[in-house]
Every structure is written in C-alpha cells, then in structure tokens.
Amino acid sequence: MNDYTTPSLEITDAVLELGDGESLVRALDEVSLTVMPGEFAAIVGPSGSGKSSLLAIAGAMARPDRGTVRVHGTDVSKLSKSATTRFRLRNIGFVFQSGNLIPSLTAADQLRLAGRLAGDRHVDVETLLDSVGMAHRAKHRPGQLSGGERQRVGIARALVNTPSLLLVDEPTAALDRQRGHEVVALLADRAHNANVAVVMVTHDREVLEHCDRIFEMVDGRLGAHALVN
Numbered sequence: 034m035n036d037y038t039t040p041s042l043e044i045t046d047a048v049l050e051l052g053d054g055e056s057l058v059r060a061l062d063e064v065s066l067t068v069m070p071g072e073f074a075a076i077v078g079p080s081g082s083g084k085s086s087l088l089a090i091a092g093a094m095a096r097p098d099r100g101t102v103r104v105h106g107t108d109v110s111k112l113s114k115s116a117t118t119r120f121r122l123r124n125i126g127f128v129f130q131s132g133n134l135i136p137s138l139t140a141a142d143q144l145r146l147a148g149r150l151a152g153d154r155h156v157d158v159e160t161l162l163d164s165v166g167m168a169h170r171a172k173h174r175p176g177q178l179s180g181g182e183r184q185r186v187g188i189a190r191a192l193v194n195t196p197s198l199l200l201v202d203e204p205t206a207a208l209d210r211q212r213g214h215e216v217v218a219l220l221a222d223r224a225h226n227a228n229v230a231v232v233m234v235t236h237d238r239e240v241l242e243h244c245d246r247i248f249e250m251v252d253g254r255l256g257a258h259a260l261v262n
C-alpha cells in the first residue's frame with residue numbers, strides 16, 4: 034500500500050488546546066510537520082513542550098482544534114470515531130517506552146494477536162521477528178527477555194500491520210547506552226529498508242545520530258533544527 038511520493042505524515046498548522054478556563058494550555062501552537070516514507074524524524078524538547086501531544090494527533094488519538102493531520106493522504110481528523118480506530122489499526126504502528134508487551138504471551142503470540150486486531154490473520158511472525166533479530170526468542174515471554182529484547186519485540190509488533198507511519202515514544206528510556214543505540218539503529222534500519230516513516234520522541238540526545246531529521250519543540254512550537262550534542 035505504500036507509495037513513496039505521498040507523505041506518510043503531513044501535519045499542517047495544528048493547534049491543540051488542553052484544559053479549560055485559567056488552566057487552558059496551548060499544547061500545540063501552529064505546528065506543521067511533513068515526514069516522507071523512509072524518513073526517520075526525531076522530536077526533542079523540554080518536559081511539557083508538547084511532544085506527547087504531537088504524537089497523539091499524529092496517531093489520531095487526539096484531534097487538533099485547528100489544522101489538519103493527514104496520514105498517507107487520509108485526513109484523519111475527518112474520520113468518524115470507529116473509522117479512526119480501524120484506520121489506526123491498519124496504518125499506524127506505536128512503540129512505547131518499555132515495550133508494553135502482554136506478560137502472558139510469547140513473543141510470537143504478541144505479534145499474532147496484533148495481527149488479528151488489525152484484521153490480518155496471516156502474519157509472517159518468523160520473518161518479522163527475524164527482521165528485528167529476535168527469531169531465536171519467538172517462544173519467550175516478556176519476563177524471560179532483556180529490556181532491549183522487549184523493545185525489539187515491541188517494534189516487530191508495531192510493524193505487523195505494515196504501517197506507513199511508526200510513532201515511537203522514548204524507546205531508550207529503560208535501556209542502557211548500548212542497548213539504546215541498538216534499538217534506535219534498528220528503527221533507522223526499518224525506516225530506510227522497509228520505507229516506514231518513523232517519528233520518535235526522545236530525551237536521549239545520544240541517539241540522534243541515527244536520525245535523518247531533528248526537530249525541537251519549545252512551548253508548543255516546532256523548530257526545524259536542534260543542536261546535536
């Protein structure tokens with residue numbers, strides 16, 4: 034389903050206000066961002082600057098008050114609630130801080146379940162686990178895996194629906210330096226070799242060397258560049 038000329042993510046002039054009355058916060062202030070298939074974009078910025086809000090509208094978990102969000106050409110802010118859920122399951126992958134795996138399921142079954150939820154009963158579990166270097170751990174449960182291995186399974190699970198867009202929240206938070214580099218290098222590999230657009234929020238400036246583009250959020254506004262330490 035991927036063509037390589039339509040942006041995987043196109044956010045235009047998005048405004049998102051949270052809270053109300055005196056506690057009203059403009060979490061996103063006229064944010065625009067375009068990410069093409071195969072690009073790996075990082076979002077950095079201080080706590081409270083709006084990074085999670087950006088991921089939330091990109092993943093159609095929240096609707097901006099103004100502006101548009103297109104995922105692979107579809108304006109997700111115009112879809113009904115049920116259509117949004119279906120669209121998300123089929124087109125967007127999510128990777129969370131600590132893998133967020135289900136404790137009782139083996140690595141292979143985590144992927145099978147995700148496939149069924151996305152409406153695809155014929156997931157090639159072995160190839161997917163192999164693509165993240167985890168084929169040899171297919172029968173292990175999360176408790177039998179290291180933090181880095183859990184993240185790898187989480188990434189494979191997020192790729193089950195062959196998403197055009199992969200949204201990644203602080204993937205190195207629970208990892209040591211080397212494992213953090215390995216996981217982010219794996220995300221770069223998937224972006225470049227599976228042509229997925231990856232948008233990663235991170236506090237970890239050390240891993241930015243793996244990214245193609247770096248953006249900095251400050252007070253709800255997105256800047257084009259950030260300094261890499």
Ligand SMILES: Nc1ncnc2c1ncn2[C@@H]1O[C@H](COP(=O)(O)OP(=O)(O)OP(=O)(O)O)[C@@H](O)[C@H]1O
Nearest residue numbers: 051052058060078079080081082083084085086087
């Ligand atoms: N439900 C809410 N109601 C009111 N304000 C909110 C709500 N959620 C977030 N905010 C505010 O919106 C702004 C952006 O928050 P957001 O979580 O997007 O920032 P962040 O950059 O992801 O922060 P962190 O790095 O700490 O996760 C912050 O000022 C926050 O306090």
